[in-house]
Amino acid sequence: MSRHLLTTAALSRVEATAILDEAERFEQALLGRDVKKLPTLRGKTVMTVFYENSTRTRVSFEVAGKWMSADVINVSASSSSASKGESLRDTALTLRAAGADALVVRHPASGAAHRIADWTANADGTGPAVINAGDGTHEHPTQALLDALTLRQRLGDIEGRRIAIVGDVLHSRVARSNATLLATLGAEVVVIAPRTLLPVGIETWPVTVASSLDAELPALDAVMMLRVQAERMNGGFFPSAREYSIGYGLNQRRFELLPEHAVVLHPGPMLRGMEIGFSVADAPETAVLQQVQNGVHVRMAVLFRLLIGSEETR
Amino acid sequence: MSVLLHRVRPYGEGEPVDVLIEDGIITRIEADVDAPSAEVVDGGGAVLLPGFVDLHTHVREPGREDTETIETGSAAAARGGYTAIFAMANTSPVADSVVVTDHVWRRGREVGLVDIHPVGAVTVGLKGAALAEMGTMHAGDAGVRLFSDDGHCVADPLLMRRALEYAAGLGVVIAQHAEEPRLTENAVAHEGPTAARLGLTGWPRSAEEAIVARDAILARDAGARVHICHASTAGTVQLLDWAKKQGIAITAEVTPHHLFLDDSRLETYDAVNRVNPPLREASDVAALREALASGVVDCVATDHAPHAEQDKCCEFSQARPGMLGLETALSVVVASMVETGLLDWRGVARVMSERPAEIVGLTDQGRPIAVGEPGTVTVVDPDTRWTVAAEELASLSANTPFDALELPAVVTTTVLRGRVTHRRTTSEVS
Numbered sequence: 001m002s003r004h005l006l007t008t009a010a011l012s013r014v015e016a017t018a019i020l021d022e023a024e025r026f027e028q029a030l031l032g033r034d035v036k037k038l039p040t041l042r043g044k045t046v047m048t049v050f051y052e053n054s055t056r057t058r059v060s061f062e063v064a065g066k067w068m069s070a071d072v073i074n075v076s077a078s079s080s081s082a083s084k085g086e087s088l089r090d091t092a093l094t095l096r097a098a099g100a101d102a103l104v105v106r107h108p109a110s111g112a113a114h115r116i117a118d119w120t121a122n123a124d125g126t127g128p129a130v131i132n133a134g135d136g137t138h139e140h141p142t143q144a145l146l147d148a149l150t151l152r153q154r155l156g157d158i159e160g161r162r163i164a165i166v167g168d169v170l171h172s173r174v175a176r177s178n179a180t181l182l183a184t185l186g187a188e189v190v191v192i193a194p195r196t197l198l199p200v201g202i203e204t205w206p207v208t209v210a211s212s213l214d215a216e217l218p219a220l221d222a223v224m225m226l227r228v229q230a231e232r233m234n235g236g237f238f239p240s241a242r243e244y245s246i247g248y249g250l251n252q253r254r255f256e257l258l259p260e261h262a263v264v265l266h267p268g269p270m271l272r273g274m275e276i277g278f279s280v281a282d283a284p285e286t287a288v289l290q291q292v293q294n295g296v297h298v299r300m301a302v303l304f305r306l307l308i309g310s311e312e313t314r
Numbered sequence: 315m316s317v318l319l320h321r322v323r324p325y326g327e328g329e330p331v332d333v334l335i336e337d338g339i340i341t342r343i344e345a346d347v348d349a350p351s352a353e354v355v356d357g358g359g360a361v362l363l364p365g366f367v368d369l370h371t372h373v374r375e376p377g378r379e380d381t382e383t384i385e386t387g388s389a390a391a392a393r394g395g396y397t398a399i400f401a402m403a404n405t406s407p408v409a410d411s412v413v414v415t416d417h418v419w420r421r422g423r424e425v426g427l428v429d430i431h432p433v434g435a436v437t438v439g440l441k442g443a444a445l446a447e448m449g450t451m452h453a454g455d456a457g458v459r460l461f462s463d464d465g466h467c468v469a470d471p472l473l474m475r476r477a478l479e480y481a482a483g484l485g486v487v488i489a490q491h492a493e494e495p496r497l498t499e500n501a502v503a504h505e506g507p508t509a510a511r512l513g514l515t516g517w518p519r520s521a522e523e524a525i526v527a528r529d530a531i532l533a534r535d536a537g538a539r540v541h542i543c544h545a546s547t548a549g550t551v552q553l554l555d556w557a558k559k560q561g562i563a564i565t566a567e568v569t570p571h572h573l574f575l576d577d578s579r580l581e582t583y584d585a586v587n588r589v590n591p592p593l594r595e596a597s598d599v600a601a602l603r604e605a606l607a608s609g610v611v612d613c614v615a616t617d618h619a620p621h622a623e624q625d626k627c628c629e630f631s632q633a634r635p636g637m638l639g640l641e642t643a644l645s646v647v648v649a650s651m652v653e654t655g656l657l658d659w660r661g662v663a664r665v666m667s668e669r670p671a672e673i674v675g676l677t678d679q680g681r682p683i684a685v686g687e688p689g690t691v692t693v694v695d696p697d698t699r700w701t702v703a704a705e706e707l708a709s710l711s712a713n714t715p716f717d718a719l720e721l722p723a724v725v726t727t728t729v730l731r732g733r734v735t736h737r738r739t740t741s742e743v744s
Contacts, residue, residue: 087624087627087628088628088629089627089628107629109629109630109631109632110512110513110514110583110630110631111512111513111514111583111629111630112629114582114583115583115584115628115629115630118582118584135513136513136631137513137514137515138512138513138514139513173513176511176513199509199510199516200505200506200509200510200516200518201505201506201507201508201509201510201511202510203507204507204510204511205510205511
């Protein structure tokens with residue numbers, strides 16, 4: 001495995017499966033403990049560097065690090081030198097100099113984590129591990145891993161399962177990471193969205209594109225609803241929120257078209273009544289909170305593999 | 315003052331000859347010229363071409379002298395084999411008045427390494443709202459003959475129509491940066507599979523082609539001449555072919571980077587590869603090469619665009635678009651056009667020198683290599699390969715995508731009206 005986690009495309013099936021297995025081992029190790037503290041990353045410094053607002057991802061990385069006894073430091077752009085005009089590179093080099101073993105990066109520009117990985121690499125190839133916690137409209141690999149773990153737990157296996165990704169694929173880093181990872185893990189991925197929310201070039205992705213959600217639902221093992229961002233709603237990409245909801249929202253009627261075993265995922269934050277019905281969001285088939293729990297364990301596994309696993313292989 | 319080019323092969327043809335230039339004019343082309351007082355350049359059988367003419371250069375002076383000056387840009391041009399360059403108008407202040415265009419022209423003359431012809435802005439401040447004083451700039455010392463809002467498209471169709479009509483009356487050329495701005499909002503990369511995967515906002519081919527088609531039709535009806543800057547798509551090639559077959563007075567340039575690189579370079583997110591129009595797909599590169607060979611695309615122009623390190627060493631979407639071109643252009647053209655068998659050296663002379671000079675009506679550049687013609691020539695060693703080192707370029711900036719790449723052919727000597735403006739020393743040949 002690479003020293004960084006920048007894209008799910010870099011993960012082989014064996015590596016991805018190993019991360020999911022590791023996440024479940026961490027879950028087991030913590031089960032029933034009063035003191036949720038493993039010594040695994042004692043003495044390691046994990047810095048989260050967030051240039052965008054986030055609740056679940058940042059918290060989940062912080063908890064993951066702390067449960068493994070890492071020193072976790074949270075840097076947010078609004079309260080750092082970035083707000084004074086410091087370049088991304090200078091911020092990254094500063095954090096390396098301050099002793100970061102891992103940099104967890106969330107940034108509105110696609111490729112930001114890639115660039116930080118390049119800039120902070122020492123000449124001998126060492127340097128902090130960089131984890132992409134969401135870069136622009138590119139990728140969000142740990143989200144895809146926690147989704148995969150959730151699907152594996154709910155469905156038993158991912159191989160051969162038919163999984164739909166519904167919504168704003170064009171602007172979604174979650175969609176990109178999931179399409180690649182789920183295909184790597186052997187799933188059939190179907191993408192369903194208005195044409196305006198599909199990127200030109202999607203035909204090269206390992207997915208099939210469908211236009212009717214209703215027609216697909218009865219054959220699905222899982223459906224992943226993407227949030228529709230408010231700034232896309234007013235007439236630019238589709239006529240109205242109402243029309244979107246009618247065409248692509250997972251309301252109660254549509255929910256009932258799914259097979260009984262099917263799982264509903266949403267990366268959050270959810271817009272109830274828009275892309276997901278109020279009652280659907282709370283249905284037992286909906287795994288949103290399980291996704292969050294798994295997020296912590298997956299991020300523990302990723303931090304462990306990048307910070308300890310890499311030392312063992314040296 | 316005289317220069318003797320010893321053992322050179324005009325257009326790479328025939329046996330080596332000696333070429334004597336006296337008082338700026340070629341006076342003898344013979345097997346063996348004896349000129350004891352002349353400065354001798356030993357060509358060693360190298361190719362002799364007319365000096366190159368670049369219709370599209372950003373020299374950044376006035377305004378961004380931290381990235382390039384008329385002095386360093388002139389040196390870069392001379393080292394690239396150029397004897398005339400056209401300095402784009404997007405300086406600060408904008409070259410939208412005779413004060414600025416004449417200043418650039420005079421500074422070029424003072425430096426003296428290359429003829430710098432200022433390009434005048436089409437619209438005041440490049441804002442696309444009102445025509446700039448094209449007639450006054452044309453009548454000034456610089457005699458501005460090419461006008462462009464390059465960096466911006468003259469997007470308003472009525473304003474473009476008026477600009478073409480007005481330019482036709484003056485006998486000057488409008489060079490269009492063909493980019494429909496509504497189709498490229500926030501765009502940073504060619505719209506296609508690579509950008510889709512990398513999550514980069516796409517710049518569709520249609521944004522260029524829609525303007526090329528529109529402007530061809532506007533030029534037809536205005537009886538005007540229009541020049542398309544940095545053609546980048548296969549569709550633009552088809553439109554140019556169509557328009558030329560209609561007899562429309564349209565010409566076009568292609569950059570070396572669009573002849574050589576494609577969007578697979580974006581994988582690293584290194585902003586050195588960010589350029590406008592963006593690097594396209596391999597199929598576009600192939601179409602542009604064919605079009606340059608056939609003459610559908612008239613000439614090569616560098617779009618030499620120096621940028622400061624801090625404007626490139628950042629997020630891809632934050633970086634300024636553009637790349638250096640002057641010192642690598644010939645080598646990239648040789649790699650993409652000569653080594654592939656698409657052009658011979660006559661063809662290189664055509665696309666690098668003769669056609670660009672014709673397009674803007676320069677009478678002292680792009681001339682035949684013959685007795686009585688200007689001693690404005692470039693000597694190219696076709697057999698030596700070199701490795702580009704960004705930091706060693708004459709340009710003040712280092713934003714070349716060709717850094718560390720080995721390329722064929724070296725410009726060994728550049729002569730402007732009988733004066734040697736560049737001579738490569740052996741220590742420079744790595």
